[in-house]
Amino acid sequence: MMEKEKLRDFILDTFYFRHACKEFDPEQKIPEEDFQLILEAARLSPSSFGFEPWFFLVVQERSLREKLLPYAWGAKRQIPTCSHLLVCLARKSYFMRWDSDYITYMMRDIQKLPPDIQELKRQRYRQFQEEDFRLLESERAMFDWACKQTYIAMANMMTVAAMLGIDSCPIEGFHQEKTNALLAEHFQVDTEKFGIAYMLCFGYRVKEPREKTRQPLEAIVKWF
């Protein structure tokens, strides 16, 4: 464990270092072990009920990146120049419904829960989906809920990257339907089962960002 004062500085430095990088140095590649650690941060991220509603494509082939380019506005410079381009997919109802095979697999083979606990958890999960969040009413509500979890992995990947001195840029700005059609055609994504949540570029900045702007803490926190 680091000394407390140093740790505080390191944490603040990390959050000030991270910004939405507009252009990366195309010559600089992220070391393999650093990128693995970024992926590990995603893998170890928490998710609702621990059901990991994500899947990640790492797109390094130039020709495939070029296909994504027309659909990712605001990222024209990032996609060609980044060291690593990640596309995060979120799992749809096919996987995430309380009665799916995937949920059974997660509880039985990954979480290794005893059968009676599996059943209890499934019923709680069902109540959560049916009553509390009314997720079963539309595929969109279900998908948006899965996407929320993928943003936890997104944040952790960006923060770990920043801790390693690696820049990133998240991309939400794409036409969802067209991008999904593209993923089906060129990435063998079954869009009945997965949809795109976001893209995330990693690499090294070519210039310093403008100063970070945020509302002050008093404007966004209230104590009771």
Next chain:
Amino acid sequence: MMEKEKLRDFILDTFYFRHACKEFDPEQKIPEEDFQLILEAARLSPSSFGFEPWFFLVVQERSLREKLLPYAWGAKRQIPTCSHLLVCLARKSYFMRWDSDYITYMMRDIQKLPPDIQELKRQRYRQFQEEDFRLLESERAMFDWACKQTYIAMANMMTVAAMLGIDSCPIEGFHQEKTNALLAEHFQVDTEKFGIAYMLCFGYRVKEPREKTRQPLEAIVKWF
């Protein structure tokens, strides 16, 4: 900057330390400066277009925590025992629509963009909301989109807490409408403008968690 090998270990230790804590030691309080750092991680988190669609309530009064208790199943032990209880609200259309006063305020007074850039950004934001994500079609789609951003702040708060040796537990399991009604009654929340995104408890564990379970990296990543 730490030596590379130590930093890697520190990052992995952080992610293995974090778990959904089931019960906190009611006697142990988080030092003020640590909790401020956790809030700072939320404040410095990125959001779509930098519009910070979040607001945080910190609920320390026993009587108010008790009011939340009946609606947060799965958190019966966490809410009374945690050192700090945070309720994250997401901003609704009232704030987040492309033509709102809040968006003007964010671009002009916080981001301090020149007027012509404000206008360009507003039009891009409008296109994003109208065409790419079709957020304007329903209040639910708009709210879910705002909620996604709040999960970035959630992840960063949990990760920073873990770096400081502080445990956490996110709570999604509550009846949305009933909880919002409660927030309106006892927390002066205008539920036309805000809705609950999640709760997040912080404190110190009373016992060690069961071993972390996750799918292996090969099951969730594909390279192209």
